[in-house]
Amino acid sequence: MIDKIVIMLDPKIVRANPEQVAKLLAKKKYAFDVDAFLVLEEKRKALQTETEEWQNLRNTRSKSIGKAKAAGEDIAPLIAEMDDLGTKLEQGKEALKQIQEQLNAILAGMPNIPDEDVPEGEDESENVEIRRWGDPVEFDFEVKDHVALGELKGEMDFETASKLTGSRFVVLRRQLARLHRALAQFMIDTHVNENGYEEAYLPYIVNDESLFGTGQLPKFGDDLFKLHADRDFYLIPTAEVPATNLVRNEILESEELPMQLVCHTPCFRSEAGSYGRDVRGMIRQHQFDKVELVHLVEPDKSGAALEALTGHAEGILQKLGLPYRVVMLCGGDLGFSATRTYDLEVWLPGQNAYREISSCSNTRDFQARRMQARYRDPETNKPQLLHTLNGSGLAVGRTMIAVMENYQQQDGSIKVPEVLVPYMGGLEVINLG
RNA sequence: GGAGAGAUGGCCGAGAGGCUGAAGGCGCACCCCUGCUAAGGGUGUAUGGGUUUACGCCCAUCGAGGGUUCGAAUCCCUCUCUCUCCGCCA
Numbered sequence: 001m002i003d004k005i006v007i008m009l010d011p012k013i014v015r016a017n018p019e020q021v022a023k024l025l026a027k028k029k030y031a032f033d034v035d036a037f038l039v040l041e042e043k044r045k046a047l048q049t050e051t052e053e054w055q056n057l058r059n060t061r062s063k064s065i066g067k068a069k070a071a072g073e074d075i076a077p078l079i080a081e082m083d084d085l086g087t088k089l090e091q092g093k094e095a096l097k098q099i100q101e102q103l104n105a106i107l108a109g110m111p112n113i114p115d116e117d118v119p120e121g122e123d124e125s126e127n128v129e130i131r132r133w134g135d136p137v138e139f140d141f142e143v144k145d146h147v148a149l150g151e152l153k154g155e156m157d158f159e160t161a162s163k164l165t166g167s168r169f170v171v172l173r174r175q176l177a178r179l180h181r182a183l184a185q186f187m188i189d190t191h192v193n194e195n196g197y198e199e200a201y202l203p204y205i206v207n208d209e210s211l212f213g214t215g216q217l218p219k220f221g222d223d224l225f226k227l228h229a230d231r232d233f234y235l236i237p238t239a240e241v242p243a244t245n246l247v248r249n250e251i252l253e254s255e256e257l258p259m260q261l262v263c264h265t266p267c268f269r270s271e272a273g274s275y276g277r278d279v280r281g282m283i284r285q286h287q288f289d290k291v292e293l294v295h296l297v298e299p300d301k302s303g304a305a306l307e308a309l310t311g312h313a314e315g316i317l318q319k320l321g322l323p324y325r326v327v328m329l330c331g332g333d334l335g336f337s338a339t340r341t342y343d344l345e346v347w348l349p350g351q352n353a354y355r356e357i358s359s360c361s362n363t364r365d366f367q368a369r370r371m372q373a374r375y376r377d378p379e380t381n382k383p384q385l386l387h388t389l390n391g392s393g394l395a396v397g398r399t400m401i402a403v404m405e406n407y408q409q410q411d412g413s414i415k416v417p418e419v420l421v422p423y424m425g426g427l428e429v430i431n432l433g
Numbered sequence: 434g435g436a437g438a439g440a441u442g443g444c445c446g447a448g449a450g451g452c453u454g455a456a457g458g459c460g461c462a463c464c465c466c467u468g469c470u471a472a473g474g475g476u477g478u479a480u481g482g483g484u485u486u487a488c489g490c491c492c493a494u495c496g497a498g499g500g501u502u503c504g505a506a507u508c509c510c511u512c513u514c515u516c517u518c519c520g521c522c523a
Binding site for chain 1: 443450451452461462478479480481482483484491492493502503504
């Protein structure tokens, strides 16, 4: 009767254990109104049962009309019997639809349940450091931040970008433009050649169904750039959206799993900058490039897959020789779709701080349920929701900043990390000074 | 952009108002036969939802959304997508 119930959490579980779900979601600072939900649920159940009974009656009677007609009998009295059944059915359906819409709105807006060992906490200040790699370089001169470095020869130009578009965009020229490209190439090659990823080229524009699937819609539409009022097209905020939606409404064979995708795309975010944070420099832009990693795996493999994926992202930082730390997000800082997230924070000498450069999440079956992404379980031969994970491997712009700031020399030039030299056509020093 | 044709289950493909959740085939699973290989025979095999301790029963779904009808895969309208031809084009 109800064709599409849009949910992220399994509605059966929510119905069966509403109190427990509320408790678990409280960790994510989400208030689930159990009473309101239960009232609606009760109404829904009664209405649905009743309406389906009417429907059943109509189906049965219509069938007997068909039979009578075939037998050459008079069907007029049978049709007369149907009289008010149609109206009753219509009314029932309408009432049910309204209740169902209210329930769907609640369910579709509920975030995913955090893992048990996710720490309690309000915001990023309560994230928990897991490990560190590398030691921040001690400079014997006064360090410049990437903005100062980039402006030495005009290779990083925010003013011109704002002429072209507006604030929160950047123009890169010459060696910095190349460094930016080199980083993306290096990351993709590493993931393909060493970590077993399949390279993908994907649309930078997606429809609303894809965004619902990964969880950006319906709640976070304000963060997106929408293209047309009439077509429901959006610029992607991350390649996670098209990459994960590759399997939307698909039933994969188990041999096709695990799937590991790597994809370099620009990302467009409207919200970036609306809080007045990081107004200076390339940290927070409306457009930035990212190399994204996506895993599609069987349910019992997703825990290990997140560790692997995070390791792959870390590998890039290690090869580049950039000091970083890994933090586990606390409940309050965890994203809508995630059960568990590790952020990689790279050391930025210009800010004297660790800053996020990658975010790796396991969404378990949350996105898969929204997009009906399944695989055929060889044991039961039945379709089952798969698990989806995603992580940056890495954000290209921020990586470039990190390279600039960590490899700067007193004269303002930048030493090219060894692994990037081939990608820079043999160039060993970027001479900005 | 112009002109046509289409969209049906995991896949291919019938059906053109009622007994069709949907023939047939492929694939897959299990069983039988066959001393290898090849072939043959049988049975089963959609998804989502509701309800039930359970067996089960019920509802929905033939690209999407509306409409006509007692009844729609089938008729009408709108939209989306795919294919063919023409034009344009990186």
